[in-house]
Amino acid sequence: MAACSIEDLLAKAEQDEAEKLKSITVQKELDLEFDIGNLVAYDKNRIDIRQFREQKKEDFLRSLARDNTQLLVNEIWKHPTERVEEVIVVKLPEPTTPLPREKPPPKPRPPTKWEEFAKLKGIQKKKKTNLVWDDVAKNELHRLRNIARAQKIKVPGVGLTPTAQQSKTDLARAVNVAKSSTASAGKFQDRLPKEKAPRNTGKKRKFQPVIGNFSNEKQRQLDLLKVLDSKKPRLDVNKAVNKQMREDDREESAAKFKKGGKKGRKGGNFSGKGKGGGGKGKGKGRAGGKGQGPPSGKKGAGKPGKR
Amino acid sequence: MKQKEGVIKPKTKRAKRFLDNRAPKLTENVKNAMIMKGGNTSMTVTQALKDIYALKKPSAVLYKKKNITRPFEDSSSLEFFSKKTDSSLFLFGSHNKKRPNNLIFGRLFDFHVLDMIELGIEKYNSLSAIKNSKCPEGTKPMLVFAGEAFDHDDDHKRLKSLLTDFFRGPVVPSVRLAGLEHVLHFTALEGKIYMRSYRSLLKKSGCRTPRIELEEIGPSFDFVLRRTHLASDDLYKTAHRQPKALKPKKKKNISHDTFGTKFGRLHMQKQDLAKLQTRKMKGLRKRRGPAAAAEGETSSKTAKVEVE
Numbered sequence: 346m347a348a349c350s351i352e353d354l355l356a357k358a359e360q361d362e363a364e365k366l367k368s369i370t371v372q373k374e375l376d377l378e379f380d381i382g383n384l385v386a387y388d389k390n391r392i393d394i395r396q397f398r399e400q401k402k403e404d405f406l407r408s409l410a411r412d413n414t415q416l417l418v419n420e421i422w423k424h425p426t427e428r429v430e431e432v433i434v435v436k437l438p439e440p441t442t443p444l445p446r447e448k449p450p451p452k453p454r455p456p457t458k459w460e461e462f463a464k465l466k467g468i469q470k471k472k473k474t475n476l477v478w479d480d481v482a483k484n485e486l487h488r489l490r491n492i493a494r495a496q497k498i499k500v501p502g503v504g505l506t507p508t509a510q511q512s513k514t515d516l517a518r519a520v521n522v523a524k525s526s527t528a529s530a531g532k533f534q535d536r537l538p539k540e541k542a543p544r545n546t547g548k549k550r551k552f553q554p555v556i557g558n559f560s561n562e563k564q565r566q567l568d569l570l571k572v573l574d575s576k577k578p579r580l581d582v583n584k585a586v587n588k589q590m591r592e593d594d595r596e597e598s599a600a601k602f603k604k605g606g607k608k609g610r611k612g613g614n615f616s617g618k619g620k621g622g623g624g625k626g627k628g629k630g631r632a633g634g635k636g637q638g639p640p641s642g643k644k645g646a647g648k649p650g651k652r
Numbered sequence: 653m654k655q656k657e658g659v660i661k662p663k664t665k666r667a668k669r670f671l672d673n674r675a676p677k678l679t680e681n682v683k684n685a686m687i688m689k690g691g692n693t694s695m696t697v698t699q700a701l702k703d704i705y706a707l708k709k710p711s712a713v714l715y716k717k718k719n720i721t722r723p724f725e726d727s728s729s730l731e732f733f734s735k736k737t738d739s740s741l742f743l744f745g746s747h748n749k750k751r752p753n754n755l756i757f758g759r760l761f762d763f764h765v766l767d768m769i770e771l772g773i774e775k776y777n778s779l780s781a782i783k784n785s786k787c788p789e790g791t792k793p794m795l796v797f798a799g800e801a802f803d804h805d806d807d808h809k810r811l812k813s814l815l816t817d818f819f820r821g822p823v824v825p826s827v828r829l830a831g832l833e834h835v836l837h838f839t840a841l842e843g844k845i846y847m848r849s850y851r852s853l854l855k856k857s858g859c860r861t862p863r864i865e866l867e868e869i870g871p872s873f874d875f876v877l878r879r880t881h882l883a884s885d886d887l888y889k890t891a892h893r894q895p896k897a898l899k900p901k902k903k904k905n906i907s908h909d910t911f912g913t914k915f916g917r918l919h920m921q922k923q924d925l926a927k928l929q930t931r932k933m934k935g936l937r938k939r940r941g942p943a944a945a946a947e948g949e950t951s952s953k954t955a956k957v958e959v960e
Contacts (some may be wrong), residue, residue, distance in 0.1 A: 365859055369859070387803070414794065418832070422861040440823060448680065450895035
């Protein structure tokens, strides 16, 4: 009994469904072919010519059109829809009928002069990554340093360039520098009631206590006299040797650069190079003269190893 | 015609953009149609041309003056016009005693004629004759081709492709459901082609998909197929060649069987089957010698007890 009623229920449900879909179902011998991407439907069914002649042409064509359009719309409605700004829109697939193009596909362009040069040199395109916020404010410091280098001005130390979080010492230093940057070097700048006077500035120079170690003091005075007496110059051999070697290296590299510059360029910038070279030489010569006054005399003795 | 790297180099950005728009591209623009009249035209032909121009409105140009050319003999002036207006579809209307009320539908590839099909108008109802509210301009129409001829006959097949190309409008990824109003229906019957244009009304049905009711608007034509000039097979093939970049990239290692199930291959390292972890079954574990004997004894003991 229960089984019968279940069957009946199912049958009834099917009937209801069919009723519902009656308005949109169309009976055709052959199914239509669809190209939804182009909103096209192809109906390959045979058209009854007799019916066409009996009925009024327009009515026949219209009913045929209605049936075919219904099937096409049914097919379109099967596709996924989405809501775009209060409008329901159906997402169409790619068109399937092959249609000829308008123009032939684009040919690859010949590489530009820069592209050829880059290929020759092996230069690759580097994408600049976005800068990440730097808590340590390294970037700011480097940026200011670069600016200073470009404009050849001195860079103030850490604490004076504003950073994210400044420590107490940094702020104190900044305040001190600002205070002393007046015409009278901060002598007449008022201080806040509880502000302490900064006494860490200035060159650090240590002095020995006036009365202390007598023997030390004696020793030092005698050493001083010894140095004044002797005719030998106070020479730090290592220091002198290192200085001389550095000078030599500098001269060598300058000479090489000069040579390389002459080879590479077409000789147009001789005057500039000459001037630069001359200037360098002059400067070096002067410095050499100054610094090498005392050791120059002892050149032979100073560098026995080299010879 | 101006070429970017050729005759004229663009001096402004606007000019450069204009030329780039007309240059060959991967995904092409909507095809423009040029609608023109021949040496002699009748009222029907001029009205028909105007109506089709209205159907194709934003992407079509209608020339007012007459052009004394014969497309089937000499297509050079057509090609010149297409270069000037960057159109790859044309519709040429003419009228003479031998071929009254003649329309030539055609398309070009690379500014050379690809296909041309001549249709004669036997009966024609214009837009103005049918008094109904029309669809807004530029709606993408639904196209329906009915009749066996469109499948069996070569000329009809080309005509089907040509008409789809002509009337389909821009290719869009999605369409507003309420905006599917315009339907163009072509029926091939007894050597004639009937073209009707309807406005579809979406009525409520019991379910989600609406019921369609049609209302005739727009021009209705009864065409008869006259001459054709179809492209050779290799030219047709060249025209269809798609650039490689447009082909969908195939994912390796994935295959589908006839039922649509997706299959993939997993590559694993060699496994030591002896050390494979399977389910633990305590009863199947190997037991040591005395333990087994003891078990035997106990079992015998128990057996004895039971008996007693």
